[in-house]
Amino acid sequence: MQAENLNSQFLRGIMVVTEKNIQIYYTKPPIIIFGLLFPLFMFLAFYLGKELDFQIFFPRLLAMFLFFIASSVGPLITPWEKQAGTYERLLSFPVNINTIILGDSAAGMIFGIMINLVVLAAGLIFLNYNLNILFLIAGTLLGALCFSSLGVLLASPSVPNPSYIMMLSSLIRFPLIFISGIFIPIENLHGIGRILTYFSPITYLVDIFNYSFTSQSHISIIIDFTTLLIFSLIFICGANKLHKRNLMKGL
Amino acid sequence: MCIIRVERLQKRFKSIVAVDNVSFGVEKGEIFGFLGPNGAGKTTTIRMLTGLLTPDSGDVFIDGIDMRQSPIIAKMKMGVIPEMGNVYVDLTAKQNIILSGKFYGISRGELDRIADDLLDRFELSERRDDLVKNFSKGMKQRVNIASAIVHSPEILFLDEPTSGLDVQSQRLIKDIIKEMNQTGTTIFLTTHNIEEANILCDRVGIINRGKIAAIDTPERLKRAFEETQSVEISFDKPIDGSLIEESKMVSRVEKRGDKWKLYTDNPDKLVKYLAEFAQDRDLAFTSMEICGASLEDAFMKLTEVRERAS
Ligand SMILES: Nc1ncnc2c1ncn2[C@@H]1O[C@H](COP(=O)(O)OP(=O)(O)OP(=O)(O)O)[C@@H](O)[C@H]1O
Numbered sequence: 001m002q003a004e005n006l007n008s009q010f011l012r013g014i015m016v017v018t019e020k021n022i023q024i025y026y027t028k029p030p031i032i033i034f035g036l037l038f039p040l041f042m043f044l045a046f047y048l049g050k051e052l053d054f055q056i057f058f059p060r061l062l063a064m065f066l067f068f069i070a071s072s073v074g075p076l077i078t079p080w081e082k083q084a085g086t087y088e089r090l091l092s093f094p095v096n097i098n099t100i101i102l103g104d105s106a107a108g109m110i111f112g113i114m115i116n117l118v119v120l121a122a123g124l125i126f127l128n129y130n131l132n133i134l135f136l137i138a139g140t141l142l143g144a145l146c147f148s149s150l151g152v153l154l155a156s157p158s159v160p161n162p163s164y165i166m167m168l169s170s171l172i173r174f175p176l177i178f179i180s181g182i183f184i185p186i187e188n189l190h191g192i193g194r195i196l197t198y199f200s201p202i203t204y205l206v207d208i209f210n211y212s213f214t215s216q217s218h219i220s221i222i223i224d225f226t227t228l229l230i231f232s233l234i235f236i237c238g239a240n241k242l243h244k245r246n247l248m249k250g251l
Numbered sequence: 252m253c254i255i256r257v258e259r260l261q262k263r264f265k266s267i268v269a270v271d272n273v274s275f276g277v278e279k280g281e282i283f284g285f286l287g288p289n290g291a292g293k294t295t296t297i298r299m300l301t302g303l304l305t306p307d308s309g310d311v312f313i314d315g316i317d318m319r320q321s322p323i324i325a326k327m328k329m330g331v332i333p334e335m336g337n338v339y340v341d342l343t344a345k346q347n348i349i350l351s352g353k354f355y356g357i358s359r360g361e362l363d364r365i366a367d368d369l370l371d372r373f374e375l376s377e378r379r380d381d382l383v384k385n386f387s388k389g390m391k392q393r394v395n396i397a398s399a400i401v402h403s404p405e406i407l408f409l410d411e412p413t414s415g416l417d418v419q420s421q422r423l424i425k426d427i428i429k430e431m432n433q434t435g436t437t438i439f440l441t442t443h444n445i446e447e448a449n450i451l452c453d454r455v456g457i458i459n460r461g462k463i464a465a466i467d468t469p470e471r472l473k474r475a476f477e478e479t480q481s482v483e484i485s486f487d488k489p490i491d492g493s494l495i496e497e498s499k500m501v502s503r504v505e506k507r508g509d510k511w512k513l514y515t516d517n518p519d520k521l522v523k524y525l526a527e528f529a530q531d532r533d534l535a536f537t538s539m540e541i542c543g544a545s546l547e548d549a550f551m552k553l554t555e556v557r558e559r560a561s
């Protein structure tokens with residue numbers, strides 16, 4: 001078989017894995033809870049406490065939703081499949097670990113983008129922006145890829161029960177929200193607080209969204225995209241390494 | 252040419268050597284059984300043959316394709332039913348089969364037809380649109396096998412396909428295996444049931460503690476196996492063991508305390524003989540027990556034979 005056939009087999013594998021994930025995992029309770037309800041409650045808690053200018057806060061809200069939802073799918077899939085005994089079957093299809101990682105990541109991306117479209121549409125009914133559509137789309141795509149690959153990376157440890165991964169992923173995802181520029185805008189932060197924000201990939205997406213909605217950026221749109229891309233690559237490569245290492249563990 | 256060729260395969264987990272220098276070949280069209288007790292290394296071997304585990308050393312060739320170099324091309328040729336493997340319980344029987352078919356690039360229309368055929372063949376037609384969640388173990392296993400053969404693979408790997416199933420499901424699965432084989436599919440299966448190996452397989456490889464003890468036809472292996480049956484007996488008076496040995500009805504005699512352990516391939520005949528033997532000599536039985544053949548003993552025996560030969 002030629003390389004071309006192998007490539008099409010690889011792409012087909014990713015698509016079938018993605019489709020399977022959508023069919024099976026989108027309606028699982030942990031995704032609804034950790035992906036949808038959490039950001040909603042966090043937003044409400046934050047919003048109800050303060051007088052907030054929605055016009056300014058909305059781009060950050062959008063970034064938070066994308067982060068929570070896109071990264072909630074990955075942590076569920078592999079641990080769940082290992083426990084249910086479907087993982088070994090999946091591996092026996094003509095796929096390799098990258099097919100599975102990218103298929104899991106794509107499922108998170110698609111879910112994140114779908115919900116983001118809904119939130120965006122709702123926001124645009126009430127708010128008025130001079131949107132930079134191109135940056136909004138590019139930012140959403142790259143952000144979704146970055147956060148969903150983080151989700152897949154978080155699924156790599158071998159654990160006795162999928163709920164461990166849910167805990168671990170919350171333990172990592174919440175601090176990333178808190179150190180990002182979502183709740184306290186990056187321009188109001190100084191010293192260590194400001195430095196910390198640079199470690200959260202969400203910060204860069206917030207900056208892209210701010211720019212797309214209000215034409216104001218506090219970092220630099222080029223740095224934002226580059227950094228998100230680097231984060232994505234690190235997450236995907238890390239997921240590849242760790243998933244490979246733990247491939248047959250916990251079956 | 253061998254459709255499965257395995258050369259000096261080795262896999263260790265920390266201190267355990269799970270598969271130790273295993274080499275064998277399976278001919279095209281053959282049903283090859285891998286027989287061994289728990290922990291023998293059957294699953295580890297099958298996982299290496301199907302590209303799930305990478306061997307520490309040694310090679311696997313599937314239809315001449317090097318598993319290390321082109322695992323995906325090799326995997327296209329095989330169907331795999333893993334030991335612990337399960338289908339998706341959140342999908343229906345038909346959805347599971349279709350999902351599997353998509354991985355092999357079968358077109359949607361054809362897939363629909365194949366899935367219906369398979370559901371018929373596995374007596375699942377009436378439940379085709381029910382979630383697998385509500386299926387019995389045997390039905391799940393049938394969905395499992397149907398999904399694994401959706402692309403008519405050249406080689407079918409089954410890891411203990413009938414363990415834990417009722418007689419009816421077992422028979423159905425055995426029938427399917429034979430049927431697949433008659434249409435040219437090479438079958439590689441593992442089992443720890445010697446009867447199953449005997450009924451199904453053209454050749455059987457016996458594996459114990461990671462090493463192949465023997466590869467032979469099931470009849471010949473069965474004979475070795477039968478010779479591990481025994482009768483344990485004790486009398487009220489001491490006797491001369493050689494008298495029993497002279498009867499030519501036992502293959503081996505062991506004395507254990509006041510008990511005699513007499514190995515035979517026909518315990519029934521031996522017991523009848525012993526009754527006469529005791530009658531003639533005015534002996535009384537104080538205990539008697541027929542011990543069935545033990546797989547473990549057969550493995551030990553075969554391993555010993557092999558070690559003596561080498
Ligand atoms: N992932 C693993 N990590 C550590 N040890 C393992 C692993 N898989 C198998 N082993 C060990 O390797 C040996 C062979 O196991 P294997 O599962 O291949 O046996 P088996 O013949 O399939 O047994 P069974 O009849 O119980 O299925 C066993 O001692 C087992 O404990």
Ligand SMILES: [Mg+2]
Pocket residue numbers: 293294295334410
């Ligand atoms: Mg096993």
